[in-house]
Amino acid sequence: MYRKTIGFAVLLVLCALHALWSGVAFAATDAAAGAMPTAMDQRVRACTSCHGVQGQGRRNDYFPRIAGKPAEYLFNQLIAFRDGGRTYPPMGYLLAFLPDDYLHQISEYFAALQPPYPESDHAAVPPKLLAAGEKLVEHGDSARGIPACIACHGARMTGTQPGIPGLLGLHASYIAGQMGTWRSGTRHAPAPDCMHTIALKLNDSDIAAVSNWLARQPRPDDPRPAPASAARLPLACGSQPQ
Helix, strand or coil: CCHHHHHHHHHHHHHHHHHHHHHHHHHHHHHHHHHCCCCHHHHHHHHHHHHHHCCCCCCCCHHHHCCCCCCCHHHHHHHHHHCCCCHHHHHHHHHCCCCCHHHHHHHHHHCCCCCCCCCCCCCCCHHHHHHHHHHHHHHHHHHCCCCCCHHHCCCCCCCEEECCCCCCCCHHHHHHHHHHHHHHHHCCCCCCHHHHHHHHHCHHHHHHHHHHHCCCCCCCCCCCCCCCCCCCCCCCCCCCCC
């Protein structure tokens, strides 16, 4: 059973690699022939085979929503997977030899999409836990030096241009898992790594509270990221230079 699982995983990676590199090859052939470039929806098949046809995400912890997030944020994540700032072997294999210009095209493609959000989490959790999550998201904890999530991710929690992602449309287990990688240092962002600084101040109960509250929020009327703001962030953040 283990060998079959490993074999399937390898096959999935190989198929995804073929799809992504086919897009690169088609683009190069078209350019040489003077033809119109291949449509991006064909060139990103390796992405949509996992993240959904419009990047809307899947009902699991491995393939989150990527549609509608700021292009610069998406580009930073692709660079991180390619260069080791984030570790997930299938993504690393897919991106290992792709140039920055091509990653910018992928990022801009998905940033422009706004498909419906996936269904919110509905599993029963203690109301006290949700109340604690709402407090941290909207007000933070000044006594512990924890800023409110909305101070960076926007009042509607849809992200802020050019490099801060939205927090809606993600499963609680995915959010909690990413917070764990920020806290452990296995996920990195451009220095100063503000999320690592914040995550170190969060305990397991904080992470459970925030992730469960966020995962239960409805889609906002306007799901687009907030425009870039001249207001200073609560702390220096390399992914959103001031």
